[in-house]
Amino acid sequence: MADAPINLNRYRKARARAEAKREADENAVRFGRKKAERERARAEAERIARALDGQQRDE
Template sequence: MAEIVNLRQAKKQAARKAARVNADVNAAKFGRTKAERELEKAQAEKVKRDLDGHRRET
């Protein structure tokens, strides 16, 4: 005998799988870890501080 399948659950499961695949693609394309974002922010702040420190007063 064939296994009984609830179509509503099967559709939801397929949609979740598709969303997960799409999320993985976006994470690979745009995703950075929190540590990477904080490091980049800290480096930008340091560059700005150093530049402001070298600015001449008029």
């Protein structure tokens, strides 16, 4: 005898839930930072860029 029948509606809904969770996790990584964290990261990147520019040798 074959395996038990598969409930296709349950499978389809589970797949849709998994896709929605994957997309939500992606968005949390992309947009999940607070404004202060974004500004701190931007300021740090600017500080590093200024430090590197200041260390360039003149030819």
